[in-house]
Amino acid sequence: MTATGNTPPFDFSAYCGDIADLATQGLAVATGEEGIRSLMGRVTGRAEEVLSSRMSLKDRGLIACGPGCAACCTINVTVLLPEAIAIARYVTGAGNGLSHLKQRIADTASRVRWMDDGERISAGIPCAFLDERGWCVIHPVRPLTCRALSSTDSQQCRRALASHGSCEEEMIVVNIFQKFLMEETFRALSMALERAGLDISSRELCRSVTRCIQDPHLSDDFLAGNRIRFPD
Structure with a gap:
């Protein structure tokens, strides 16, 4: 990936510490799935606020991503358990109309379990x-x-994904500040989990969400500091 955008210097170390503190405070009072979803809302909300404040009109105009463009949505996505719990809560929540997704999520988890990014892209599994x-x-x-x-x-993004792993692999041009910001947010959340003595394992998205949907007590076990087991 290569970068685009021209933003002033930003203290990523201080930002990471602030997010870790925010997450630590949230974990201390979180109860159940809704508590974790609320925590994740505060963490991602802060990240999006910072991103919005740093994106110029020129930067925004360069971003081609938008509703209906799912070119990159055939790669494996890794999540921490609080993210998976929040997503599971969103899917199963009253009024969302997403309960029909449960089987699709489980089927996708099974299909991609042993695939690396290149294999999944080649198979075209969305x-x-x-x-x-x-x-x-x-x-x-x-x-x-x-x-x-x-x-x-x-x-160009589609061409880059299609060339993944080949000798003529193309690069995706990205907003580097956005990339680093969200990566630091992920790292800060992991730091907060480690501080609290909670499971810091990261796992594939669909497998994690399926596990959270199937076990209504998982969030309580997680917040209690128990290691969350994933059946083979």
């Missing part, structure tokens, strides 16, 4: 959270890894 228009139905609670990605040219 994200389970896309609707028939190619829109992300969990956009408000989407993973930090997804928030980190952007492209300035959707066609």
Whole structure:
């Protein structure tokens, strides 16, 4: 990936510490799935506020990503458990109309389990959270890894993905500040989990969300400091 955008210097170390503190405070009072979803809302909300404040009109005009463009939604996505719990809560929440996704999420988890990015891209297995228009139905609670990605040219992005792993692999031009910001947010959340003595393992998105949907007590076990087991 190469960068685009020209933003003034930013103290990523201080930002990471602030997010870690915010997450630590939230974890201390969180109870159940809704508590974790609220925590994730504060963490991602802060990240999006910082991103918005640093994006110039020129930067925004360069971003080609938007509703219906799902070119990159065939790569594996890694999440921390609080992210998966928040997404599971969003999917199963009353009034969301997303309960029909449960089986699709589980089926996708099974299909991609042993695949690396190149194999999944070649197989063309899309994200389970896309609707028939190619829109992300969990956009408000989407993973930090997804928030980190952007492209300035959707066609070039498709070509880059198609060339993944080849000797003529192309690069995706991204907003580097956005990428680093969301990656630091992910790292800060992991730091907060480690401080609290909680499970810091990162796992594939669909497998993690399926596990959270199937076990209504998982969030309580997680907050109690128990290691969350994933059946083989």
